[in-house]
Amino acid sequence: MADHAVRDDIDFVSGEFWGRNPEAELAWVREHAPVYWDGRVWGIARYDDVRSVSRDPKTFSNAGGIRPDSGPIPMMIDMDDPQHWARRKLVNRGFTPRRVRESEDKIRAVCDEIIDGVCERGECDFVWDIAAPLPLIMIGDQLGFPPEDRKMLLEWSDAMMCALTGDPDAGERAGDAFVGYTEYATRLVEERRTEPHDDLMSVLVHADVDGDQLDLDSLIHESLLILIGGDETTRHVITGGGYQVLADHDQWERLAAERDTLPTAVEEMLRWVSPIKNMARTATCDVELQGQQIEEGQKLLLLYSSANRDESVFPDANTFDSTRTPNDHVAFGYGAHFCLGNSLARLELKVMFDRLLERLPDLELAEPTEPSYRPANFVSGYESMPVTFTPTPKLAT
């Protein structure tokens, strides 16, 4: 199969592998076996290969599903063009850079409301009190989910992500969450069918796709892709990026003094965290890549977090540098499936750090050691990150 030794500490499908933040293993793969067969799936570790596979959907298809250990689900990311584009264009206009810029005031108001919830306490958990609510509120509102359902939606989305750990209990919780979400989304679909609102769920429900409408299964999975795609990912970049600038307080202070450099820092946070660890493609024919023979039907994993530490592209790649330019990372993927929500995520990150620097200027890590990662093989990030700051009053309303 492969002409290199299979290391038993490299298992791209296991949640435990990703949960230990496997920088050393990925560096070894990049150097010694950049197209690496782990016994179940090919790992594509180098930046140039991740990009070339991503831009060749005829050979490396999405239609086999984006997870290495399961098949396709009826959602845009598990399709190739033209079906993929027919779906994507339905929701695309809600996420164009211009539409997203128009939501900046709302993002700022949501960030202030989140900070108001903790500012008088002098301490909080950065993951759950600061980072998790923002993307959930933004994407939940856009989909048209009522505000009172946010807590439940966050629990469901979290439970579904935790299923990718290989832990059987987590699998059961995820099953329950999926059943809960399915019932919930089905009710919402029925409501929007009879009474459309100005929201994404109504757009999807009433969409005309080549003369047809999306069936219920597709509506459930497309809305779930947008919810989870927008929620877990952005949260992990706020926390992982926040940890880096707080651990090296000079970077935090520099950002406070030069607020207009925040977009550059945000790009480095995205590169550094790469919260989506990988996406799968399926080979549509036998093909050779970096001297390895990939067989038709085999799955490949695009290892974004490895590509983003590729020294041939990012000098001193293992150093977090909030001033890094250029920074052409692949945290949002590449090619036809390039993240639909990238402009929204970037703006949420910029505004959140801007408001934190303004309102909690002496924010500090309560514990200097890096928080532990969630052991999940797809989207992974910190589980908790206690912080302290001088208590400040809420904003006057």
Ligand code: HEM
């Ligand atoms: C920091 C936050 C985010 C990261 C790192 C991220 C990352 C990614 C990646 C790696 C892909 C796959 C690209 C590929 O296969 O080439 C993707 C696709 C996607 N993302 Fe994001 N994402 C983020 C935020 C969001 C948000 C806020 C939304 C909300 C709309 C979103 C919705 C989607 C959707 C719908 C797709 C599938 C697009 C397609 O198949 O055409 N993501 N994202």
